[in-house]
Amino acid sequence: MGERRSGTRERIQAVAVELFAEHGYDKTSLREIAERLDVTKAALYYHFNTKEDIVVSLFDDLIAGLDEIIDWAKDQPPTPETRQEIVRRYARLARERPKGMMRFIQESKTTMQELAPGEKLHGRFNTLSAMLRSPDASLTDQLRSRLALVPVSASAFMLQDADATDDERYEAGLELALELVSPRPAAAD
Structure with a gap:
C-alpha cells in the first residue's frame, strides 16, 4: 500500500511540474492537475491540499538528495576527482527529478523566493558550488x-530544440560541467 501511495505522490508531482512548466505556477490550478491525472480533486487532496504543498514536497525531495551529496562530499578529500564525483552525483539527482522540474526552478525565481524551500535550496547550491573549488580559487574559478x-x-x-534524446542532453550537460570543474592547465609565462 505504501508503494502505491508513493507512486501516486510521484505521479502528482510529475504532472504538476509539467503543468507549472507549461503554464506557470500561478496559472496552474489543482483542478487542472487533477484533470491531467484523470482523478478527482478529492483524490488529489488526499496527498496534497495546495499547489504549494506539491512544490514544497518536490523541493524537500530535492534538498534531501542534495544533503546526501553534501554529506558524502564532506567525508572526501578535496581533490579534482572528488569535485568530479560531486558533479556526477548531482547529475544523477537532476536526472531523477520529474521532467521539467529544473526548468521550473530556473523560470520561477519569484515563486522560489516566496516559498521556504527556495531559500534552503539556494543554500545547498552555494554549499555544493563551494565544494567544487579549492579554498584559494581565483575569482574566475569561483x-x-x-x-x-x-x-x-x-x-x-x-x-x-536540439535533435537529441533527454539522455543525450543530460550527457552533454554533464560533460560541460565536468570540464568546468576539471583542473586547468597552468598558464604559460
Whole structure:
C-alpha cells in the first residue's frame, strides 16, 4: 500500500511540474492537475491540499538528495576527482527529478523566493558550488564552480530544440560541467 501511495505522490508531482512548466505556477490550478491525472480533486487532496504543498514536497525531495551529496562530499578529500564525483552525483539527482522540474526552478525565481524551500535550496547550491573549488580559487574559478551546476540542471530544457534524446542532453550537460570543474592547465609565462 505504501508503494502505491508513493507512486501516486510521484505521479502528482510529475504532472504538476509539467503543468507549472507549461503554464506557470500561478496559472496552474489543482483542478487542472487533477484533470491531467484523470482523478478527482478529492483524490488529489488526499496527498496534497495546495499547489504549494506539491512544490514544497518536490523541493524537500530535492534538498534531501542534495544533503546526501553534501554529506558524502564532506567525508572526501578535496581533490579534482572528488569535485568530479560531486558533479556526477548531482547529475544523477537532476536526472531523477520529474521532467521539467529544473526548468521550473530556473523560470520561477519569484515563486522560489516566496516559498521556504527556495531559500534552503539556494543554500545547498552555494554549499555544493563551494565544494567544487579549492579554498584559494581565483575569482574566475569561483565562477566556474558556480556555473558547473547549471549545465547539468538546465541542459534538458536549454537543448529542447536540439535533435537529441533527454539522455543525450543530460550527457552533454554533464560533460560541460565536468570540464568546468576539471583542473586547468597552468598558464604559460
